[in-house]
Amino acid sequence: MSELKVGVFVDAENIKFNGGYQLRYDILRRFAARDGGTLLRLNTYLAFDQERAREDSEYAKKSHIYQQMVRDYGWKITVKTVRRFTDDEGNVTTKANADLDLAVDAMLQAENLDLILLVTGDGDFLQVVTALQNRGCRVELLGFKNVSKQLQRQVDAFYRGYLIPDLLPFSYELRNEWGEPGSCVRGVCTKWFADKGYGFLRFIKEVSPNLWVTDPRDSESPYESVFCHANELAESVTPEDLMNRDTVIEFYLEESEVNEGLIATNVRLVYSPNRSS
Structure with a gap:
């Protein structure tokens, strides 16, 4: 069996809003280990809106159920609290940026990893990718849409998430047998x-x-x-x-x-x- 040591880092909010809504973490795990590698790190960074949770019990319940499901697949979750900002005109924007957490974790773990799968489309990770490669890691990228072209060119391999079998479900084909006639x-x-x-x-x-x-x-x-x-x-x-x-x-x-x-x-x-x- 390969001795390849693998780490996966998921920028969940970026993926959610750029084509990867309902991404299946069990399939992503299988994809990352497809070459027989040992999965040492499985990190995902999720947003949680505490203010909304206080007002919407259904949102709070679904969020906790989802987090537990992801943990059951063996992932470590870093929860980023949504923050609200009001501009001079009274417009409210929300943000739950996990870029720094993800970048720091990836850099600290790099010495223990041979391959890092970065799941995002955010071009802000360009310098992080370069630094990881300079430390001897192979860096692969998985994204759906709005993926930075510079980031695609810098990584060692880019995979379009839409094309990975069963990584995204078909809502109208619940029992879809990917690749079989009729699927x-x-x-x-x-x-x-x-x-x-x-x-x-x-x-x-x-x-x-x-x-x-x-x-x-x-x-x-x-x-x-x-x-x-x-x-x-x-x-x-x-x-x-x-x-x-x-x-x-x-x-x-x-x-x-x-x-x-x-x-x-x-x-x-x-x-x-x-x-x-």
Whole structure:
């Protein structure tokens, strides 16, 4: 078994408001340990609004239940209290920033870790990433949308959270068997022939240490290629979207009646860098 020592640090509030609402911490844990590494640190930084909790017992109850569920998966939770600020015009803003806590914890633990998975999209962590790498750590990044481009370029690997099997649930497919015929998955377009009206989509079949083997024709690849006809595209999905590899789409899988393999149906847009967030 690999002796790789792994630490995961989740900027939960940033993720919550940037596409990762309902992130599943059990799946995230499996993803972080996909290469057989030893998980030494599992840290997440959650916000809690004490003022709201005093006025809304249901909010307080749900927050505590959620925190306990995350702890049951083996995570250490740092709770940041929401603070309110009023400007000169009387406008109230709230903030529960955990950046400093996360950065300090990651730096202090770096000497005990080989790999750090940073779950955020916040470009303010750019210098932290550089410092961690200079201390000998490999730093990987997982985010959904509004992920800093500079941060993506600085880390050793970037993973779009939408594409990780089951990391985000499908609210309308509660018993979804990711990757099986009839299931719903999220993926990207690898080739699109606008003049011919078809192309090929790709999705991750399973969490694997071989995510770098992106060619589905390789027997060690965890990816699978799917044929897609233009008739299956929702109106919101344009050829320009599909030709951008950063675009994330979701679609159903059906067995082909013509050839062996799968075809994509009911293709919808999840995230496109061509659109405003």
